[in-house]
Amino acid sequence: MSEPSSRMLALLSLLQVPRDWPGTLLADRLGVSPRTIRRDVDRLRELGYNVAALRGSDGGYRLDAGSQIPPLLLDDDQVIALTVALQVVPALGADIGDAADRALATLRRVMPSRIRHRVAGFTVTAMPANQNADLVAPDVLRVLASASHAHEIVRFDYQTGPSRRVEPHGVVASNSRWYLVAFDLDRNDWRSFRVDRIIPKMPTGLRFSPRPTPGGSAVEFLRRRFRGSDDGEWSCVGQATMHIDASAIAPYIGDGSVEDLGTDTCRVQLGAWSWNAVAAKLAQFDADFEDASPPELQQAVVRLGARLSAGGR
Known part of the structure; x- marks a missing residue:
């Protein structure tokens, strides 16, 4: 792979896999010398990518988060995946349709002609979300997902009951609805909550140590709850x-x-x-x-x- 732009795209695609990459392994994957890899890494850094150098006899690289979004270098399959994902946003039940349309329009404007022709065959229409469920505000999703990631206790009002104080363990999308899987501190038990019925209160700033989720994950817990069984199988x-x-x-x-x-x-x-x-x-x-x-x-x-x-x- 001697074309510099194609080689850098392939290098970036490898670095996006979350792991430490030895320089020699990258060189073998791309069929170039370690010196060429070092030059390409320098070019990626100039474009704004935060590629960290790793110490060791072999040396290596890791792609870390930066302070700003650099130019996105996507391969053809990634572009197609993004195009399809943005088109099915109406079926997700989240109020991000306008942002998705704008993102899709931006993506189509900068596509090379070879990809545009391929993507034209991936035009899909998604049915709107369940009409009985209100669209979930992206800010509510962000608050709950961030609290789940940071292990922060959340307080919120719930439309079908009193205020709740919970330890969030995951936000799950299922059949155009969004659910919060959490341990309810006031009821001392696991619960699932419809996110479209949640009105978050001010952040508590209180951290908690995650408990083992029944079933091993928020998704499995919700699946078992829907089926009304402890093992996830129909009763x-x-x-x-x-x-x-x-x-x-x-x-x-x-x-x-x-x-x-x-x-x-x-x-x-x-x-x-x-x-x-x-x-x-x-x-x-x-x-x-x-x-x-x-x-x-x-x-x-x-x-x-x-x-x-x-x-x-």
Whole structure:
């Protein structure tokens, strides 16, 4: 890789991986001498990148944060990733749509023609966030995410209850909604909070030592909370044979499974927080089904059928 600009772009791409890079390893990766690497590092520093030199027999480099944003050198795949990410912002439920549109317009203006043609094929339209949830203000996200990172106790008003005082452990996005996973100090238990219902108060400045999050992470905690189980698995899982082609229901099976048995017949497995909910999931498909198991699901199907029959009178 002899072209200086292409080589510097490749060097910067490697340095953006958060690790210490021996100079000899960088030279081997790029097919140049360690002296050339030293010259390219100097050029990156002139552009504003804070590349730290590491001591040692081999020497090395690490890309650190600087005092200002230097010119961004992105490879083609990174540009495409940014373009797609900025286009799906409306589905995130955060009030940053205008900023994303401006960032996308800026990015498109400076794209080389070769990348612009590739990106043209990645034009997507994202459905707006859940209409039942208010858009989350970016300042609220920033406060909660920063407090989670800094292990700082947060106080806030909550729309569906009294004020809270919590130890934040993570902000999670799921299905166009944002959630704060935190340990509630007043209730001495773990809780999840809708971020669009949070009104932060003044920072407390009080630090805490992070507790082990149930499940190992904020994401896993929230997944288990949604499923109503301690292990993250559905508490009720059932099966049934359905008289419909597997391909007709596969796109709507969610986290269940479908086995094609041929001749417009398939075996589905679905999970939910209750047997009534599993029965309702089976009933959502416009198809007859039989051989439901286990017995708890069979009983739930009978109850659901009686309820629907009574409601249709």
